[in-house]
Amino acid sequence: MIELLASHYTYVLVFVLLGLGIYMTIASENLVKKLIGVSLFQTAIFLFFISMAYIEGGSAPIVPHAENPGELMVASPLPQVIVLTAIVVGIALTAVGLALVIRIYAEYGTLREDTLREVRADE
Amino acid sequence: MVADIRPLAAVLVSAVAIVLIIASHRRPNLREGWSVLAALTKFGLVVSMLPAVMDGTVFRWSLKESTGIQFLEGIDFALRADPLGIFFALLASFLWIFTSFYAAGYMRGLSEHNQTRFFASFAASLSAAVGIAFAANLVTIFVFYELLSLVTYPLVAHNEDEEARIAGRKYLTYTFFGGGVFLLAGTVMIYWLTSLVSEGPTLAFEAGGMDALAAAAQVEPVYAQAAFFLLIAGFGVKAALMPLHSWLADAMVAPTPVSGLLHAVAVVKSGAFGVARVILEVYGPGLIYDLPLDVPGIGEVGLNIPVAIVAAFTLTAASIIAMRKDHLKRRLAYSTTAQLSYIVLGLSLLHPYAIVGALFHIPAHAFAKLTLFFCAGAIHVETHTDYISEMAGIGKRMPLTMSAFTIGAAGMAGLPPIAGFVSKFYMLIGAGDVGGSYWLFAGALLLSAVLNIAYFWPVVYTAFFESEDRHDAKPLLEFPEGGLIQSYATTSDDESVAADGGEPADTSGIENEPHAADTDDYEYAVDKYPSDHTTADTDAPSQPTDARATETSTRDGHDDHDDHDESVAAVDHHGDHDDHLTGGPPAGGWPRRSPRTESTWLMLAPIAIIATGAVVLGIGPDYAVFLELATRIVEGVFGMPFEQLGDMPFGELMTEVTN
């Protein structure tokens, strides 16, 4: 168990981060904080991919146009490509989310979900 | 099997008529013309197939063979005109002809709203009913069965008031539970069961039962039994088997032609017809007899026994309930419930004679019950009377109608020479021939005949032998022989309450009031002015009379033929409560009318023809085609000539069929 923790501690950290993100999304009444929670959650997934690809002693997967390529130790490039793409997607989502939050704030004058519920119930 | 387009054409005729009916919604005469034309064409198409079918030809139309479209994987959408299908289609299309005349008279007589929707739905119902008749497999019959539930819904909810809507909801719930849940589940299970053996998968009907199913039942007997009961329950809903019957009485809020043709012939019979298909051509008598159902404490019994018990219970219980109904159409509805159980009972006895009786009871009951409903409708249109307790002496007003009613009632009770006698006779022979515990079912049949008289005789008696002011007298109990020339002044209010158990709140509240008032009037009036009862009634105007007068003035008098009676014109035909206030004899008692003037010919002619039909079926069943068709069907199921069937012992017959 200890050994597992020692060698796989990044996974543990990643999942703690995932939990934090979900908790923040659910528990926080502030809409912006909710979005931060979502971003945190996504970032944890990115880290998960990265740590999955890591090989001890491997370098970045930039393969030089060089001699014996078979002996080169590089991390798997596939997850890194994926993460690059996912980061872009994540940014787009955050942008759309924030735009919506701005619109809600302009209409209702609040960022808190509980206040928002009251305001909408009154209407 | 001969490929032929006629089964499809017979189904589609009235579907085409729907379009024409809707298109000519501005011209009522043309619209009703289409109805009649479609009815005649449909009947003509069915009759044109009849001789060949009697000779053993089966006409078949299949979607796949004619267009290449596969309805569902492994299942064809197919129609076929076999003896059983022709039997039902012939009946429905023949009676539709007269019903379309009658419906025209009825709807116009009441100036009903939304007549176009009514006639369109009516035509659609007939399409679906003939589709059920000609369906060649369980999925096809399911399609039409669901469509029938659907297109009859607008007819039930026709009045668009709260009562009609509730009845419509109940109707949809029951019929879709039967069709969409039980029947579909049963069909799916049959398909699955037959796919377990090498013959299947199949759903096509085969006279005497599907071979694949018989083989599958050996593999999975429990599921085969479950599927049987699912199918019976699915069709049993429309056949109004208890405890799934209560939609039928509520559906009586529909206009009477609907109650007549659909809720006594096409719709409910489609349920009974479906039971016939299941028993005769899906499972087959042999398989049903051989699939033992292990009942704790009794031992093994055939699958048919529970069905027979339910049917026997239904026919007894419904007859007893019918006696307590004061609303004429509701009494007829419970009578329908009981009579349909005859059919189911006869089929579930499995004996060839009982099956012939049951099949022949389909037209026998149809003719008689249609007569009764037509009469009830004619009374409603002419006098707006719906409650039996208000019909005292109505025989004077509507002599022909009430005579026809008497014939129908006699047919229901199974008195010779009406058609009902023949069918019950065969069923009794069948039940007796099997013997054993089947005597119980024979006993139920006989008991119910007595009960039939018990609930129909009061109507006839009230109509012909009571006078308006003494309609609730009880001569048999309270008076010396021959009765007394005296009003029943001494009877209390309670006894004057109509014996309708259906709506206690109304009977205690609304109904009681005018009756109490009337009773007082009668007492006073008859004592003082024995010959002039009218004076008293006008002296003490009650609330409803006022309402009548005011309403009358606001209405455009559409009832040209009953201008004698102001109260009638004021009746709001929606719902029973209003009827009850305004129905009943007019102030001066029923005027005497001759048969020619009692109503329009549009209604009287159908009544007379259908009643005659009931008698003809009873006097000469050998010459009317139905009995011969029924024996053909049974011969097909058992695979031997009908004459030999009677000689063979029951047990042997059943094993014979299985092999």
Place this chain on the structure above:
Amino acid sequence: MSSAELLLPLLIAAPLLAATLPIVLGLWTDRTGWPIAAVTTTGLFGAAVALASAVYTGTDAAPITHELGGYPRTYGIQLVADQFSILIALLVTAVATGVLVYTRQGGPRGNTFYTAYLLLTGGLLGITLTGDVFNLFVFLEITSIATYALVASGDGPESAVAALKYLILGTMAASMYLIGVAFLLMATGTLNMIELATAIPAAERPTLIRAGFGFIAVGFATKVAQWPLHTWQPSAYQQAPDGVTPLIAALVSTASAYAFGRLIVTVFGVDYLTTMPNAATIVLTIGCVSVLAGTALAVIQTEVKRMLAYSSVSQFGLVIAAYGVVIAGSSETAFIGAAIHLIGHGLLKAGLFLGAALVARSYGARTVDEYAGLAKARPVVAGAMAVLLLSLVGVPPGVGFVGKWYIALGAVQSELWPVAAVIFLSTMLTLAYAARLLEKMYFTPPAALDWPRTTEPVATDGGDTTVSIGMLAIVVIAAVGAVALGFAGGTIAGLLEPFLMEVFN
């Protein structure tokens, strides 16, 4: 490289590229959105039909594939048009074209709307045609972002709240899926669906695969709006502009449900999932509970659009339950049922929401009570909606019946009796809310209600209340299509046959 193969990248790239045109051209003129969208979607539909004919009439019944950029599928991205995916592609392009007929007059207007519209179409086609699990995530997100924007384009602030709710839940769902993909990648080292299909059974650490399936199932349960993760869906459908709801209700969840089915049969493989502990039970439970809960919630709704939204919860419950049957019983039949129900439900919901939009526009009715007397005032719309509703209930010969037939047959064949019972009962449950609306439309006189109607219809989008022939026609076409597809049960099953042979061996 055949010409049909080139259609594959074109189907995805064309709408995405065309999405930029309304904005670019919007610099000069304002009214370019609709023509561009119309031309694009019509072209897409044509391309989908051409591709479908190539797939279905192909001699060897092999799927048409295209490797993007020429990279082999082991690490490149592959697009696949097989018998299953092309069916959904046809639905997507057809509905996208049809809804445009409504939006031409019914709105919403503006070039940005059509940009989002085309982005959505492109994303949906991407989900349908991709053969790569990560690429699927990207297209899911493209679809989602376009949907959030479309939902938020509704009038009033409520739509923004609904869109944000959708965004948070939708992103969580997609992220869950991504975690699942991460687990798969960890266990197998590949992302291509075909490669995964062979790599997964051979994986050394099945726990990773199981965890991956768990995350993927939760992600899709949210995307498909299964109870209790459905909460985003009713408010999103209700608050979206009337012209948008038909599109997203018909396609967005359908595409997600398709993707889930694709993962089950192609990636994990039915045989593998059957042996996975609890997989069948979980999927079956999600589906069955959603059928029951969705209907119960639909019955108590007063808003028509909201009621239809909850109805989607229960109808997708049927699809998910069918997937459960596929897993539990290796049932080909249930899978045919799921495919047909996906198509059928998409068509029905598109028609129903278009009908609801028409009614709201011309009759001003939005709640069930306000539909009273609709049959008299708007006979054509009422008739078409009645046909669609009844088809949804499963009255034959409607497409709803066909799907239900196959699903129920699959459940019975697999002897999953409780599931079969739920499926049969779902007819009654659907009837409960469908009949409510039918009764209002046909058997309740409008006079019973005291509120202004035809005299001053409530304008929803732009104040225009006219109904063009085209709008009416598209609803009627949907209704006719629903009945016509009711006869196509055998045909569709026949078309899917090669695909089923492949995945069910």
